[in-house]
Amino acid sequence: xxxxxxxxxxxxxxxxxPGVGPKSAARMAYHLLQHDRQGAxxxxxxxxxxxxxxxxxxxxxxxxxxxxxxLCSSNERDxxxxxxxxxxxxxxxxxxxxxxxxxxxxxxxxxxPLDGMGPHDIHLDKLIARACDGIVQEVILATxxxxxxxxxxxxxxxxxxxxxxxxxxxxxxxxxxxxxxHVDPGTLAQALADRRPLSLP
Amino acid sequence: xxxxxxxxxxxxxxxxxPGVGPKSAARMAYHLLQHDRQGAxxxxxxxxxxxxxxxxxxxxxxxxxxxxxxLCSSNERDxxxxxxxxxxxxxxxxxxxxxxxxxxxxxxxxxxPLDGMGPHDIHLDKLIARACDGIVQEVILATxxxxxxxxxxxxxxxxxxxxxxxxxxxxxxxxxxxxxxHVDPGTLAQALADRRPLSLP
Numbered sequence: 001x002x003x004x005x006x007x008x009x010x011x012x013x014x015x016x017x018p019g020v021g022p023k024s025a026a027r028m029a030y031h032l033l034q035h036d037r038q039g040a041x042x043x044x045x046x047x048x049x050x051x052x053x054x055x056x057x058x059x060x061x062x063x064x065x066x067x068x069x070x071l072c073s074s075n076e077r078d079x080x081x082x083x084x085x086x087x088x089x090x091x092x093x094x095x096x097x098x099x100x101x102x103x104x105x106x107x108x109x110x111x112x113p114l115d116g117m118g119p120h121d122i123h124l125d126k127l128i129a130r131a132c133d134g135i136v137q138e139v140i141l142a143t144x145x146x147x148x149x150x151x152x153x154x155x156x157x158x159x160x161x162x163x164x165x166x167x168x169x170x171x172x173x174x175x176x177x178x179x180x181x182h183v184d185p186g187t188l189a190q191a192l193a194d195r196r197p198l199s200l201p
Numbered sequence: 202x203x204x205x206x207x208x209x210x211x212x213x214x215x216x217x218x219p220g221v222g223p224k225s226a227a228r229m230a231y232h233l234l235q236h237d238r239q240g241a242x243x244x245x246x247x248x249x250x251x252x253x254x255x256x257x258x259x260x261x262x263x264x265x266x267x268x269x270x271x272l273c274s275s276n277e278r279d280x281x282x283x284x285x286x287x288x289x290x291x292x293x294x295x296x297x298x299x300x301x302x303x304x305x306x307x308x309x310x311x312x313x314p315l316d317g318m319g320p321h322d323i324h325l326d327k328l329i330a331r332a333c334d335g336i337v338q339e340v341i342l343a344t345x346x347x348x349x350x351x352x353x354x355x356x357x358x359x360x361x362x363x364x365x366x367x368x369x370x371x372x373x374x375x376x377x378x379x380x381x382x383h384v385d386p387g388t389l390a391q392a393l394a395d396r397r398p399l400s401l402p
Contacts, residue, residue: 006247006254007264013247016240017218018232024220026290029251031219033264034309037252039217044248046207046214047233047241053207054234063208063234089227108235 007033059130061123062088062106071104078102080137084127084156086110086144094142102140105130110148111155122152124159131165141169208234260331262324263289263307272305279303281338285328285357287311287345295343303341306331311349312356323353325360332366342370 007029014025032040056062057069064070071077081102085091091104107122119125131139139160143149157167173191174183183191208230215226233241257263258270265271272278282303286292292305308323320326332340340361344350358368374392375384384392 006251006266010247010251013240013244014218016233016237016244017215017229019225019228027220028218030288030290030309032217032248033251033255036217039214040248040252043214043217044245044252046211047245047248050207050211050230050234051238051241051245065207087231089231108231 056108056123060104060106061108061126062091062104076101079135081140082131082136082138083140083142085142086149086152090142090144103136107143107152110143110146111152112148119155124156127156128159128163131160132163136165138166138168141167145170145172257309261305261307262309262327263292263305277302280336282341283332283337283339284341284343286343287350287353291343291345304337308344308353311344311347312353313349320356325357328357329360329364332361333364337366339367339369342368346371346373 010029010032011022011025014020014028015022020028032043053065054063055067057064057067057072059068059072062069062071066073078101081100082105083091083094083100083102084105084107085094086107086109088106088108091106094100094104105127107127109117109122111117111119111122130136139156141153141156143152143156153169157169160167171194172187173194174187211230211233212223212226215221215229216223221229233244254266255264256268258265258268258273260269260273263270263272267274279302282301283306284292284295284301284303285306285308286295287308287310289307289309292307295301295305306328308325308328310318310323312318312320312323331337340357342354342357344353344357354370358370361368372395373388374395375388
């Protein structure tokens with residue numbers, strides 16, 4: 001039952017945005033129509049060109065304008081390392097460290113049965129095919145350190161170990177500048193379990 | 202400096218929506234592209250048809266698909282009464298009372314110098330012309346009982362009184378079901394000042 005009035009339809013359509021309920025949708029619609037028609041036009045065009053112009057990169061699954069994205073087609077990256085992240089924003093964070101030079105695979109989510117996100121939704125088949133290309137030597141799991149991110153990392157580890165691919169996980173521990181007094185006990189327990197031997201040079 | 206990448210442009214464009222910052226814009230863009238392309242398409246079309254299909258009613262200034270909206274062109278309304286409201290949502294609230302049968306004028310805002318909303322932005326010229334059509338006998342100010350709504354009501358009263366138009370304001374007082382113990386002192390003071398004589402039948 002799509003509303004026929006353009007105003008009602010706009011309010012309904014705005015509710016496809018996550019976190020937007022009926023009241024915000026009404027506020028947004030009035031704002032756009034009354035005070036930012038230019039912005040509304042821009043948004044309409046941007047939606048159209050994003051829908052038509054962006055597709056998953058055949059290699060890393062990130063949004064890309066070309067069949068293979070710029071990062072995957074760069075010849076300055078180490079193609080023996082593949083970091084698995086949940087979302088494109090995580091890839092951006094990894095790049096900002098300037099200390100990773102391998103390639104990526106973007107799951108576009110995490111395993112989350114409650115939200116209906118299963119192995120197919122996070123493209124695990126595509127990841128396996130990608131990781132088993134004969135060039136990748138190490139898959140670095142950089143999913144979040146949440147319950148769901150850990151479960152996702154666990155599932156990927158099982159799948160890739162069964163295929164003889166080496167898998168590693170980002171280290172957990174006390175954050176840079178962290179004071180033990182203010183670190184949560186779980187993190188501290190992990191930092192203790194993962195303690196590293198020190199040797200003087 | 203409009204970004205050339207369709208994804209960045211979509212994230213930028215989403216920020217025209219009130220209350221949407223860079224992080225929500227990114228979340229919305231990923232959500233739409235990954236999980237609701239259908240919804241994104243619908244939103245694009247809705248923006249387009251709202252922009253092209255809705256214009257201010259020449260009578261009441263509300264959004265309308267026709268030059269004069271359905272309410273203003275109805276012949277079941279009392280055209281001697283004109284209620285002035287801030288936003289279309291206020292008009293809907295008034296209609297829900299089922300106790301007002303006159304016409305409306307929608308300011309599409311309120312006087313608010315801090316937000317750059319002056320007399321021109323709330324269409325006071327159009328309101329004056331509408332109220333002075335020779336048919337309207339009473340203008341009922343139904344702006345909000347906020348500082349800005351009151352200031353708006355005050356400004357309109359001055360403009361219309363100068364032109365000999367009768368102006369009234371919605372009553373302030375204790376709300377239906379309100380207990381004195383829980384009413385704020387300002388409302389109670391107003392209810393006391395505006396007390397009405399009672400006479401037994």
